[in-house]
Amino acid sequence: MNLNISKLSPKKIKGNLHDLSTTWDKSTGAKTFSSQQLTNLLTNPIIQGLFAAYDEIVSHEFDDTLPEIPFELDDDDIAVRIVHLVKGNEPLGATIKFDHSTGAVVIARIIAGGAAERSGCIEVGDQLLEVNGVSLLHKQPAEVVQLLSAPENETISFKLIPAKHVVENKPQPTLHYVRCMLDYSIKNDPMHPCPEAALDFKKGDILEFLVCDDPNFFQAKRLGHGSLCDMRNDENESSLDKDEETINESVINRVGLVPCVSFLRKLATDMNSDINMASSSTEPYEAVEKLDPSNNVIRPIILIGPPGVGRNELKRRLIMYHPKKYATIVPHTSRTRRPHERDGIDYYFASRNEMEKWIREGRFVEFGEYNGNLYGTLDEAISTVMEKGKIPVLNAHQLALTMLRTTTFKPIIIFVEPPDLMTLKETRVKMQARLALSGKEFTDADFEKMIQQAEQLQKCYGHFFDDRITNGNLDEAFKQLLMIIKKFESLPSWVPKDWIEKSVE
Numbered sequence: 255m256n257l258n259i260s261k262l263s264p265k266k267i268k269g270n271l272h273d274l275s276t277t278w279d280k281s282t283g284a285k286t287f288s289s290q291q292l293t294n295l296l297t298n299p300i301i302q303g304l305f306a307a308y309d310e311i312v313s314h315e316f317d318d319t320l321p322e323i324p325f326e327l328d329d330d331d332i333a334v335r336i337v338h339l340v341k342g343n344e345p346l347g348a349t350i351k352f353d354h355s356t357g358a359v360v361i362a363r364i365i366a367g368g369a370a371e372r373s374g375c376i377e378v379g380d381q382l383l384e385v386n387g388v389s390l391l392h393k394q395p396a397e398v399v400q401l402l403s404a405p406e407n408e409t410i411s412f413k414l415i416p417a418k419h420v421v422e423n424k425p426q427p428t429l430h431y432v433r434c435m436l437d438y439s440i441k442n443d444p445m446h447p448c449p450e451a452a453l454d455f456k457k458g459d460i461l462e463f464l465v466c467d468d469p470n471f472f473q474a475k476r477l478g479h480g481s482l483c484d485m486r487n488d489e490n491e492s493s494l495d496k497d498e499e500t501i502n503e504s505v506i507n508r509v510g511l512v513p514c515v516s517f518l519r520k521l522a523t524d525m526n527s528d529i530n531m532a533s534s535s536t537e538p539y540e541a542v543e544k545l546d547p548s549n550n551v552i553r554p555i556i557l558i559g560p561p562g563v564g565r566n567e568l569k570r571r572l573i574m575y576h577p578k579k580y581a582t583i584v585p586h587t588s589r590t591r592r593p594h595e596r597d598g599i600d601y602y603f604a605s606r607n608e609m610e611k612w613i614r615e616g617r618f619v620e621f622g623e624y625n626g627n628l629y630g631t632l633d634e635a636i637s638t639v640m641e642k643g644k645i646p647v648l649n650a651h652q653l654a655l656t657m658l659r660t661t662t663f664k665p666i667i668i669f670v671e672p673p674d675l676m677t678l679k680e681t682r683v684k685m686q687a688r689l690a691l692s693g694k695e696f697t698d699a700d701f702e703k704m705i706q707q708a709e710q711l712q713k714c715y716g717h718f719f720d721d722r723i724t725n726g727n728l729d730e731a732f733k734q735l736l737m738i739i740k741k742f743e744s745l746p747s748w749v750p751k752d753w754i755e756k757s758v759e
């Protein structure tokens with residue numbers, strides 16, 4: 255029975271409640287109110303007001319009111335479907351293509367999670383005949399796009415011929431999550447079929463591939479930037495994302511179309527420098543998975559940066575901060591041992607012949623010659639530290655990254671970059687007396703070169719950087735380093751997929 259109780263007199267309510275109260279099962283021990291208490295409660299002006307509001311609201315119809323179907327259906331229009339879509343302010347979430355031989359406008363793609371997909375009424379291959387009562391016959395592509403994207407189109411009506419062949423068993427993406435190894439912007443891509451639906455990305459971004467049933471363009475969602483993205487709460491926000499001003503946060507989690515591998519390669523070749531492949535051997539997408547820190551994998555920390563930026567200083571501080579946890583790598587040298595030097599502590603001393611053989615065997619992650627003597631870091635020297643349960647800290651040359659970024663080492667690569675020129679000068683000038691003593695006094699030209707080299711490193715190796723530190727104030731930079739390491743120790747991080755597979759075997 256529905257009663258409009260706001261219109262009942264207290265006496266009538268009491269009468270109704272009295273009937274109700276007699277049906278209550280008092281044997282359950284449930285707390286009951288007396289009729290008098292309930293009457294007092296329900297005749298309270300505030301409760302009365304609430305009931306009045308409720309009665310007012312339920313007396314209205316709030317269903318979406320879509321416009322009447324404006325089309326006259328012909329008898330032979332049996333296969334035609336009329337679709338009304340309430341899309342609000344969001345885009346339609348579908349792309350169209352033109353069949354130039356027939357002039358047909360066909361739904362080319364449905365964007366995952368968009369208004370069109372959620373409606374369940376539009377499918378890939380549907381042929382559009384009319385939009386909002388306007389026939390698409392002889393319409394130019396630009397005119398159709400305008401009709402579809404008109405801002406006032408909060409609801410949109412289609413007359414369409416449904417696709418005859420619904421594609422079954424769509425191929426699943428072989429790469430589910432990827433790290434982007436290059437920068438991609440729709441501005442530099444003249445071949446994109448639907449620029450409005452394109453998704454720009456930067457090297458180091460993590461994408462989730464959602465739909466890969468098109469040979470040339472995948473639907474992808476951008477999860478964020480850097481190896482810790484999508485894993486953190488606000489407190490744990492990565493320094494990489496904070497500093498990445500060029501990234502528009504609004505595109506995070508937006509689904510868009512990105513070129514497939516072969517298309518990107520072609521684009522890189524055609525456009526030469528605009529779409530910059532890091533090197534011809536680099537794949538544009540690297541398959542990644544989450545590495546759980548609870549696996550307690552020892553991951554060497556590699557500091558990359560332009561010479562003089564402060565990698566040695568940060569490494570020294572880190573090892574001093576926790577010498578039982580972190581260790582440097584003892585290098586090999588062919589020079590003769592000096593009296594105070596201890597083999598295996600200051601250097602591993604080896605003959606030139608031996609070292610040349612190891613170089614040929616590719617066992618050095620980096621090596622060089624100075625004053626006629628060979629110096630180098632043997633991969634085994636890193637493994638030796640890891641076997642002792644310590645975390646190796648290296649300030650390696652960027653060229654060593656290909657040898658180091660392997661499933662054997664699973665390193666955390668941190669880019670140490672200089673601050674802006676003014677801060678760089680200010681911070682180093684304060685230390686100039688000490689720098690003069692160590693023979694590392696900087697000139698203005700050195701500062702400018704350091705910034706240029708950092709930009710170059712970012713351009714060529716940015717896709718390998720898991721996180722970054724700006725070394726302006728040294729104490730602050732060291733705090734950043736500790737914070738980054740803590741995050742990698744406590745949160746899952748994106749690593750190349752084969753690192754996970756091999757570690758499970």
Ligand SMILES: Nc1ncnc2c1ncn2[C@@H]1O[C@H](COP(=O)(O)OP(=O)(O)OP(=O)(O)O)[C@@H](O)[C@H]1O
Nearest residue numbers: 561562563564565566567681682685725726727728
């Ligand atoms: N933030 C800083 N403020 C002031 N001085 C700094 C800062 N960071 C490093 N330095 C000083 O700059 C000098 C060069 O630093 P460091 O040797 O660590 O650089 P590097 O990146 O290891 O380069 P290289 O490989 O050429 O030695 C050192 O004397 C160091 O103490």
